[in-house]
Amino acid sequence: MHRHIGLQRLGYGIFVAFVLSLPLFMHDARNQLFILTNIAVMAIFAMSYDLLLGYSGIISFGHVLFFGVGAYVTAIMMKNVSVSIPALLFVLLLTLLITAFLGWLIGFFTARLKSHFFAMFTLAIAELAAVLMEKAKGISGGSDGFSFPVPSFFRDKLTVAYVALISTLVIFVLLRLFVNSPMGTTIIGIRENEARMRALGYPVLRYKVLAVMISGAVAGFAGMLYGVSMRFVSVPSVFGINLTLDALLMTIVGGAGTLVGPVIGAVLVELVSQWLQLMAKSVPLLERWMLFFGLAYILVVLFFPSGILGGLQRLLILWRNRRRKAP
């Protein structure tokens, strides 16, 4: 047992070292660093989405709202108030506070709704927010968006990639602590049988609201990181529904209800979409790369209903059982 845990720790250590050394190999390739940063940002966003979808059983179609708020808080503060590390720390605090408050507001009024109504309601709120932001061109820059300065520390692509990667690891660890805590068990219990949790004496609504708040704050952080790495925001790029769908895709492809799943999903979806876009230049058929993506998505859902991680786990169990049976 002890040996097993030791090996697991070693495995984690090697994995972390590998991830952190990735940017070094990509030193000159600015595009690769950009992709790596984007993967990290989306991995955080997808993990926050999975906290709702996988752990709490709450389906949200409006998750991008938190991402957009995080990105715009960063952009507006950096452009209009101050460009400095302390200002950025203040932005972090502000983002977490605003997104958690938004999570509370949405959760409080809608968490009592049944799943599909909640999904529709969140979609409506996020779309409404996108339309309002689009109209408020003076603040948001609308579809054209605007670029803004960031503290000089974050101007280096390599630094930004490191910050994004370390943030992903930290968020992963924090969320893992949360889902393994008694509170995390309670939230999983609510996903599995809400009425039973009420009968056991748990104020279910309060826990659901808490899940939406935490998930929202993490998504807001992802948005902030996106803003810092891009130094540009526009309504479609940070409030577009496609971002929510990306997070949904990453979570389902990787494996909902695990934290590693969304990270694997983010890596795969980002890499495959980059590769397909690249291939489209030489293979005209792949110009419709979105089509192939849809096809791949359908195949995953059909053959790996619990995601790639779930599928691998199933294969591992099958293999072990077969080995046990053999004399």
Next chain:
Amino acid sequence: MSELLRLEAVQTYIGQFHILKGVTFEVPRGTVTALLGRNGAGKTTTLRTVMGLLRPSAGRIWFNGTEIHGRPTHVISRLGIGYVPEDMGIFPNLTVAEHMQLAMHAEDAMTRERLAWVLDLFSDLKKAWRKPGGTLSGGQKQMLAIARAYVNRNALLLIDEPSKGLAPVMVAALIDSLNALKGETTVLLVEQNVIMAAQVASHVVIIDDGRTVHHGTMAELAQDEALKRRYLGIA
């Protein structure tokens, strides 16, 4: 006030269906009261209404002297009512250990003592301690569902068909455990197995088509062949 739970003319709808049309009875403190009746009489609905999982459209419910109808389920639960539902309500992806952790209202010495007692009673659960609920057998799930309610020092337990799916030896253990709880815990027991109910319950309530039709002691029922034939289909 000798009764712990009192229902007065309780009516409950599920959607458009009028299930409880007037349920009135009392559960005397420190007793095991059996709630009997045919399939579809409204026994489970009665328990769910007491628990606040269904909202009564009319009537009143008192627990320990306080009115509880219309209160949220988690509040009713924390007042000291444990519930073992018919479908057991096991969480498929949580381990037995996590089930018990969620069920325990406190982490004090007394609760831990009760946990030890419950695990002695259902030693199968100790063996399956790290297994997820979804992999347990039907009998183990039933034991876990009962263990969750036993672990807290509840004043009242609502138990819905505990003998369903249990091996005869476990039913015997269950009867012993219910008898051991007598005195400190009051039990309202829904049971199809009248023979089992007769071994633990001192009082009996019969409901038929959503109405209370009989209310008395088990001894009276044992002698009343006509009553048993009419409402329970046995003689």
